[in-house]
Amino acid sequence: MKTGGVEAGRRFDQFRAACRKAGVKLTHQRLEIFREIASSTEHPDAETVFRGVRARIPTVSLDTVYRTLWLLDGLGLITTLGPRRESVRFDPNLEHHHHYVCVQCGLAKDFESADLNVLAIPASVKKFGSVMATHVEVRGLCAACAKKTASGRSKAAKRPRRKPSNPGGER
Amino acid sequence: MKTGGVEAGRRFDQFRAACRKAGVKLTHQRLEIFREIASSTEHPDAETVFRGVRARIPTVSLDTVYRTLWLLDGLGLITTLGPRRESVRFDPNLEHHHHYVCVQCGLAKDFESADLNVLAIPASVKKFGSVMATHVEVRGLCAACAKKTASGRSKAAKRPRRKPSNPGGER
DNA sequence: CTGACTGCAAACCCTTTGCAGACCG
DNA sequence: CGGTCTGCAAAGGGTTTGCAGTCAG
Numbered sequence: 001m002k003t004g005g006v007e008a009g010r011r012f013d014q015f016r017a018a019c020r021k022a023g024v025k026l027t028h029q030r031l032e033i034f035r036e037i038a039s040s041t042e043h044p045d046a047e048t049v050f051r052g053v054r055a056r057i058p059t060v061s062l063d064t065v066y067r068t069l070w071l072l073d074g075l076g077l078i079t080t081l082g083p084r085r086e087s088v089r090f091d092p093n094l095e096h097h098h099h100y101v102c103v104q105c106g107l108a109k110d111f112e113s114a115d116l117n118v119l120a121i122p123a124s125v126k127k128f129g130s131v132m133a134t135h136v137e138v139r140g141l142c143a144a145c146a147k148k149t150a151s152g153r154s155k156a157a158k159r160p161r162r163k164p165s166n167p168g169g170e171r
Numbered sequence: 172m173k174t175g176g177v178e179a180g181r182r183f184d185q186f187r188a189a190c191r192k193a194g195v196k197l198t199h200q201r202l203e204i205f206r207e208i209a210s211s212t213e214h215p216d217a218e219t220v221f222r223g224v225r226a227r228i229p230t231v232s233l234d235t236v237y238r239t240l241w242l243l244d245g246l247g248l249i250t251t252l253g254p255r256r257e258s259v260r261f262d263p264n265l266e267h268h269h270h271y272v273c274v275q276c277g278l279a280k281d282f283e284s285a286d287l288n289v290l291a292i293p294a295s296v297k298k299f300g301s302v303m304a305t306h307v308e309v310r311g312l313c314a315a316c317a318k319k320t321a322s323g324r325s326k327a328a329k330r331p332r333r334k335p336s337n338p339g340g341e342r
Numbered sequence: 343c344t345g346a347c348t349g350c351a352a353a354c355c356c357t358t359t360g361c362a363g364a365c366c367g
Numbered sequence: 368c369g370g371t372c373t374g375c376a377a378a379g380g381g382t383t384t385g386c387a388g389t390c391a392g
Contacts, residue, residue: 025346025391037263043279045258046382061349066382069261081260081270081279082253087216087356089252090240092208099252100299108214108252113293121309122284128271129313136307138292142300196366196371217357232374237357258381 011038018075032056033068034077043081098135102142111138182209182248189246203227204239205248214252269306273313282309 015034019026036052037044044052050065072078086106093110096117100109116136125131186205190197207223208215215223221236243249257277264281267288271280287307296302 023346027347027391029348037261040263041281043260043262045260047258049261059349062381063350063383064348067347073261077263077265079262079265081262087218089214089216090208090220090244091214091250091252092211092248094248094250100296102300103303107299109299110212111293111296111299115291116293119290119307120286121307122282122287125271125282125309127314128278128280128282128311129273129315129317130311131309132274132311134307134309136290136292136305138296138302138305140299140301140303143298144300146300194371198366198372200373230374233356234358234375235373238372 015077018077022075024071024075029053029057029060029064030068030071032060033065034072037069037072037078096133098137100138100140100142102145103139104141104145107142107144186248189248193246195242195246200224200228200231200235201239201242203231204236205243208240208243208249267304269308271309271311271313273316274310275312275316278313278315 012031012034015031015038016026019030024030032053033049036049040049040052042048046062046066046069049069050060050062053060053065069078073080089108091110095112097110097112098116100111101107113136117134119134119136121131121134183202183205186202186209187197190201195201203224204220207220211220211223213219217233217237217240220240221231221233224231224236240249244251260279262281266283268281268283269287271282272278284307288305290305290307292302292305
């Protein structure tokens with residue numbers, strides 16, 4: 001399973017260009033780690049990427065994989081799925097509802113919408129398995145963060161490694 | 172911010188009934204932990220619930236909070252947000268896309284849909300902050316899990332504490 | 343050559359678990 | 368009273384970091 005050669009080539013160029021621009025070095029490890037994740041149609045975790053890369057570079061270390069993955073994330077070449085490294089969050093709302101999530105602080109708010117409860121799901125999804133529920137996640141910058149950010153950098157300059165925010169949300 | 176007294180009362184009754192039916196004891200700690208999460212409009216993590224409960228029961232321990240939260244989850248009185256305690260997963264797909272997620276094994280697949288890219292978001296969401304993107308998450312039981320489960324219990328009897336599945340997805 | 347990068351191992355944080363005493367029913 | 372449940376402390380597992388040697392530019 002790998003993406004077409006042409007597409008892949010374009011992504012590699014993007015990668016090189018991004019590295020150059022960001023002034024980061026283009027190492028063998030980084031190239032292979034990028035290849036591994038870019039060719040994956042799944043959403044691997046670090047360990048999985050690690051195993052894949054290790055097949056070609058037996059000496060890579062898991063930490064390098066982590067470092068590189070976050071680097072790629074910082075360069076905007078990949079993203080993360082769901083909340084970045086956070087603790088599990090519990091939800092007392094049992095109604096069918098949707099979420100607004102702040103991309104910066106992780107604030108999560110519920111909202112309801114009858115329209116969104118009955119979305120038309122493409123037939124192609126059926127091949128993955130049964131459909132039990134659908135849920136919309138709206139991402140944006142919450143009011144509080146917008147205020148804070150207004151007087152500073154507009155892009156997240158530094159990726160928040162651990163605990164990017166207050167888990168409880170606003171309050 | 173707390174839910175109305177009447178609503179809250181109903182939820183407490185539900186809680187008591189569920190405990191009785193499940194044969195679990197109704198302890199002071201559990202009651203307070205339930206009160207804490209049920210009255211929260213946020214989606215607190217265990218630590219946050221812990222802090223709230225500790226204000227009323229100074230001797231509670233964080234582990235009891237964890238145990239109780241998972242118990243409530245098992246009883247169907249609360250749910251968790253996003254993937255349960257898993258490692259961070261990286262996504263090389265930068266296009267606007269949506270996800271199919273298996274509730275059992277955590278398999279995550281991408282799918283695209285022009286219709287879903289342009290959902291009408293309720294105006295009420297605006298009050299939370301800016302809207303940058305919307306993303307639909309379809310939950311269901313993937314084909315592989317459905318096959319496995321076919322010959323056994325239909326409900327998840329035991330909550331998978333750690334690493335509920337293979338992070339890489341199918342393959 | 344030189345600063346950035348890697349690998350190693352130890353540190354960290356969140357979460358879970360074993361055990362003895364406390365408590366619900 | 369008996370079986371659960373709690374609190375404590377220690378183990379676990381994923382992720383990050385400090386350091387010295389290595390490599391890209």
